[in-house]
Amino acid sequence: MRVLLSTYGSRGDVEPLVGLVVQLQDLGTEVRVCAPPDEDFAQRLAGVGVSMVPVGQSARALTTAAPSSADLPRRAAELIAAQFEAVTAAAEGCDGLVATGVMPAAAGALSVAEKLGIPSVSVTFQQLTLPSPHRPPLAYPGRSFPPDVTDNRTLWELDAQSIDALFGEALDTNRASIGLPPVSHVRDYVFGDRPWLATDPILDPWRGTSDLDVVQTGAWIPPDDRPLPADLVAFLDAGTPPVYVGFGSMPMGVAKDAARVAIEAIRAQGRRALVGRGWADLALIDDLADCFAVGEVNQQALFTRVAAVVHHGGAGTTTTATRAGAPQVVVPQVVDQPYWAGRVAAMGIGAAHDGPVPTFESLSAALTAALTPQTRARAAAVAGTIRTDGAAVAATLLLGTIERPTDRS
Known part of the structure; x- marks a missing residue:
């Protein structure tokens, strides 16, 4: 059996697929992956024996460029066209398809499968795009909701209209080019009646609705047995556990002094600092021995050896830190990250920073809360409740779906 996994997004959209790849391979399934042509994505997938099929432009370049809201429909049209081209070729001989990533990319991939x-199965790595009467939707850039509208169901109707306005024409044009009819609503087409939610049910509990039969598999945590670099191990062994600070795939354009602020706030706590460079290219501010900078690394192993993790609140980083039992300070930047910050605070496993731009004072206050013995004890207790079988559950469900296909709509 052969399966195609298709995504477009940041590292957080690619890393979970690594976990699913490994589980599918263990079940004797051949796997192909379509993803942005970023070298670190290709290397990560190559590490589990998959040759990545590149689609679209570099995700890092697109994130760094931060296109304007007015440019979003054009960018989406380009991405949908790229999906049609790359996924059509990659899907040859495949028995099933998993679509995830940003909405227009998933719509394109699902159209090819159709x-x-x-x-095909539609998967999301955070629940905030799934319609629910229990909370409002996220607003797209440049398309804020009317301030006088507070009913969640009405807001979700407006959300569907925004998505259609942004992506509908480009999707239907490309569908027509391969003989497919237009879709009524892009969002409904992407999710269907039974979308999958690949998040942990303790960290991210889904409240059921009558509209969607959501399948929550648990987070897709990839196995990672890569040893930590020798120089990093030497730094860890040389003193007390440091505080890690890193912002993953976030460019941090609005917080250019993030590394300086973080290091000074960490030092003020009497702690050593470990800086993850990431897409923001964070760097050390001096050559003192109490700080160390690291690039791509096994975070599953690293986070068990730190005093706390300061991060942007991506779903993957939040899950990894929670599973490691490390207290967290979440400095949310965009999209679903404020949600994860709120979950960390609500569960008592860390602190939610107020806003995306840390100052010495604000980060110091958050660190003080996260570094208490009570927070560490709570983080350790929650760590043992996080499921580790999400990818295995998803792999088994996927193969069952392929063998007994059902109508997504």
């Missing part, structure tokens, strides 16, 4: 007549 044309080829192969079963």
